[in-house]
Amino acid sequence: MTVTGIVLAxxxxSRLGGRAKALLPHRGRPLLHSVVDALQRGGCDETIVVVGAYTDDVAAVCPPGTxxxxxxxxxxxxxxSLQCGVDAATDADVIALTVVDFPGINSExxxxxxxxHEPGTVTLPMFGERPGHPVVFDLADAIAAAQQARGDEGARSFLSRHRNRVRRLDCAGLADPGDIDTVDDLHRLD
Structure with a gap:
């Protein structure tokens, strides 16, 4: 079984003042490195990083093996971005989907x-009542989620339509689920 991690970056x-979140400093290196490292050490066989606004800058620091x-x-x-990432995951059996602005992610x-994760389900980490990342899909479900996604919603529509197949996993205590959206969130990088 091949597990592919997809990082949406x-x-x-814009809410952070027009800065590339992937390049934010985190533990002495770009935040992107922390996210990719967590996916690779956590069991992903390959990692895809989807870039757009700051393609050249992020490409210059993209970790080896991605x-x-x-x-x-x-x-x-x-x-x-979800569509591009899933389209590129041609060898995957399972997709672990995350966003780059999640400094709390770790290999554990x-x-x-x-x-x-069990085949035929979508595994959704929960931090109390708050859903988080990485969300784990079988490839067929990731493809369907990407096809159904519109605008800035990611996989939300798919998860809502298939509630009966979503397995919520209590991950409280495994990570800080906070993300980096605004300047007020930068303290999470410490």
């Missing part, structure tokens, strides 16, 4: 979600 960081996928339609929203969390 194409946005322009596949960089350019999303020319990134301005249309997260759905287009990724390993827990991948270990709990």
């Amino acid at each position: 194409a946005g322009d960081g 596949t960089l996928v350019r999303n020319p339609r990134w301005e249309e929203g997260m759905s287009t 969390l990724v390993r827990a979600v991948l270990s709990a």
